[in-house]
Amino acid sequence: MGTPSLWLDRETMRRLGYRTIDALVERLSRPWDATPIVRTATPEELAARLGGPAPEEPVDGAVLLERLERDVLPFMARNEHPGYFAYIPGCGTWPGALGDLIASALNMDVGSWGLSAGPSAVELAVLDWFKEWIGYPRDAAGILTSGGSAANMTALACAREAVVGAMSDRLVVYCADQAHSSIARAARILGFRPDQVRVLPVDARSRLRTDALVAAMEADVRAGREPLFVAAAAGSTSTGAVDPLQELGEICRERGVWLHVDAAYGGFAAIAERGRAALAGMELADSVTLDPHKWLYQSFECGCILVRKGHQLREAFEIVPDYLKDAKGMVLREVNFADYGMQLSRTSHALKVWLSLQHFGLAAFRAAIDRCFDLIDGA
Ligand SMILES: Cc1ncc(COP(=O)(O)O)c(C=O)c1O
Incomplete structure (x- = not known):
């Protein structure tokens, strides 16, 4: 095995990117009654899901997305939901989110x-x-x-x-x-x-x-x-x-x-x-x-x-x-x-x-x- 690198080949970049976009589109277009508008959990529950040392070896991108879907993303407000009235947050826009992705991908x-x-x-x-x-x-x-x-x-x-x-x-x-x-x-x-x-x-x-x-x-x-x-x-x-x-x-x-x-x-x-x-x-x-x-x-x-x-x-x-x-x-x-x-x-x-x-x-x-x-x- 060669020295690990932080650079990815074109195909891997594409695969990870498309999969992430697909997962986000699914999440944002869920039926309004599919999941609660706000779901939370105790710090202990979330530490049990997410705590622990950084992995020494790589984790597969698909596995990581599944973990996010299971252990992270359900525990936040759906502020894109029409029934979300708490405080001030709005839902953002999809072109805006892509703007953040572009700024980050090119490390502006x-x-x-x-x-x-x-x-x-x-x-x-x-x-x-x-x-x-x-x-x-x-x-x-x-x-x-x-x-x-x-x-x-x-x-x-x-x-x-x-x-x-x-x-x-x-x-x-x-x-x-x-x-x-x-x-x-x-x-x-x-x-x-x-x-x-x-x-x-x-x-x-x-x-x-x-x-x-x-x-x-x-x-x-x-x-x-x-x-x-x-x-x-x-x-x-x-x-x-x-x-x-x-x-x-x-x-x-x-x-x-x-x-x-x-x-x-x-x-x-x-x-x-x-x-x-x-x-x-x-x-x-x-x-x-x-x-x-x-x-x-x-x-x-x-x-x-x-x-x-x-x-x-x-x-x-x-x-x-x-x-x-x-x-x-x-x-x-x-x-x-x-x-x-x-x-x-x-x-x-x-x-x-x-x-x-x-x-x-x-x-x-x-x-x-x-x-x-x-x-x-x-x-
Ligand atoms: C009038 C006003 N000023 C300032 C702030 C703070 O803004 P931010 O949360 O973006 O730091 C808020 C947040 O609600 C606000 O309502």
Whole structure:
């Protein structure tokens, strides 16, 4: 027997690939009543099925697929099921899933233009769509992230760099008590202590109370602190409430405070008329979080941060080590995504968005969102 290799011949690659695709199509097209919508098991049961050391010898692909079908895949939510209403996950799209497969099979690393010009251009094209949909200017910049939590953290880091630079215990972050927990987590990770985060009350419609915000900012200024960042929600997690974005835009602009809109949940409603009306004012924000893996029907993981003055995002994150100087696109238009966020090596989250939008067309996504509004109206 020769030295084991990690490379497969064409026929084996094809056989494994076709078998996997067939198994997935079977699974996704099961009758709705074939298996429970959610099935779980205890950690002990699953450890008994899956634990143990890594095998020293190869395991046949068909055997592995059978194990997955028996020991792993039954124990997860069928979030493609029409009866699945828990939390926020959607079902993703098949062209999107193929996009993830392509990104992974070719091991795309979309950190630098020099190594990944094509996939970088796809990401730029997707970001241009998003900018247009939310009413952002063309010179806004952004990056696709693992999700809304990463996007919110990127926004807070960018705001701190753009407004003040170094961290200070005088800086204050404001959000409603309905804000997603990722805002508080971002603040904690970035070194804001709990007393630097003001959690404010909401009105009868669960929206951030602007009078409470103004009063808190004024009290902070009087006490020698520096209001830095307001995190508004455009679709709060529990109720879908949209904070008063226009008014917040004015309050923040007057005081030189960064307005971030966490539109992870609600932002893509902007492609439908009723959504656009509900989200008016989002375009005034300094930064916006969007989660294609929520209301744009993409599979996990897929989030996005957009920053209105695009250069602020690059200035907040760009650090070029010597060993990467040659891989970097040197022309300004050649975007190196490693300069726009915390990751260097990163897959293409954009490819699945691009493929599924091209495959179905934007009208199909708009219709899906409109159907949700019809359901709300009829509820
Ligand atoms: C409004 C809002 N922001 C942020 C997040 C966090 O997003 P992710 O789970 O993609 O990290 C969520 C998740 O539900 C959310 O609803």
